[in-house]
Amino acid sequence: MNAMAFAPIKGDGTPDYSNVAVVFAGTNNVNLMGDTGKTGTGGAIRSMGGYLSPEYKPASAFLEKTLMSVESKPGGRVTDVGGFSQSGAYLMKMTAVYAPVHGFRSVSFDDFGGMQQRTLTTDELAWLKENPQAFLRYRNARSFAAYSLRDHMYGTIVSVSLKEHDTLARYFDGDALNLDRLAKDGHFVSGMSAEQVALAARTFLKDNPSWMSGSSEKERIAARIKE
Structure with a gap:
């Protein structure tokens, strides 16, 4: 499990503890020469079955420690x-x-794990249903993570037709996706x-001239949009 907490730096050079973000990395690759990544890979496989990754426990401990530290400072708050x-x-x-206690917003990028709603208590699931805006989920619809049996019901889901398994960082301007750049x-x-x-x-057809090459441009555009 790899994690980091960071805060913006104000004009006077001091941290702005009112706007702290905590981020957790994805799965480490298996290293056959050592232990790095072995637990991470196993956790990813386990999470496909509707179970919590073993990384959740140390990740939660890191978050709790960060929340305690940040909130002990005047105006301190984890926002994301x-x-x-x-x-x-x-x-x-x-x-x-x-989030119900500390009020932060969560953002996931191309989540890999199936049926995670099974890990929630009845009250937790009810809260998530009532507060979809608290859990923003960006998904690459054609990446291999799409086959991890993940749900399509909870939080606010934004689906992008990419096949790469990444964070979409190149398409963000600040905290918003640049839809023109994606198009x-x-x-x-x-x-x-x-x-x-x-x-x-049209861009897809230009880059893939052989796709449905026997059809008219209008038919190809309509088929691509439908796909």
Whole structure:
């Protein structure tokens, strides 16, 4: 488990503890020459079955320690918690347990883990259903993580038609996705305008001229949008 907490630096050079973020990394690759990554890979596999990753316990301990430290300072507050891949999956549990008390927002990126709602208590699940805005989930719809049996019901889900398993960092301007940039690269994302969807389809066809090559451009665009 790898994690980091950080705060912006104010003009006078001191940390702004009123806006602290905590982020958890994804799964380490298996290293056959040592122990690094072995537990992480096993945890990712386990999380596909609707179980909590073993990383959740140390991750929660890190979050609790950070919350205690930050909130002991005047005006101190953790405002955002983020996770990618395996940590993005157990972020559902973490959000339902800690966000009602501490008021932070969680953001997951291409979560890898199935049926994580099974890890929640009845009260935690009810809270998550009532507060979908507290758990923002960015998903790469065509990546291998899409096959990890993850749910499509809880939180606020933003689906992007990428096949890479990554955090979409290159498409963010500040804390918002740049939909124009995604469209220009031929990718679809929920929330696009009709013009952006059409641009994404045309870009895809330009980059993939052999795709449905026997059909008209209008038919190809319509088929790509439907796909």
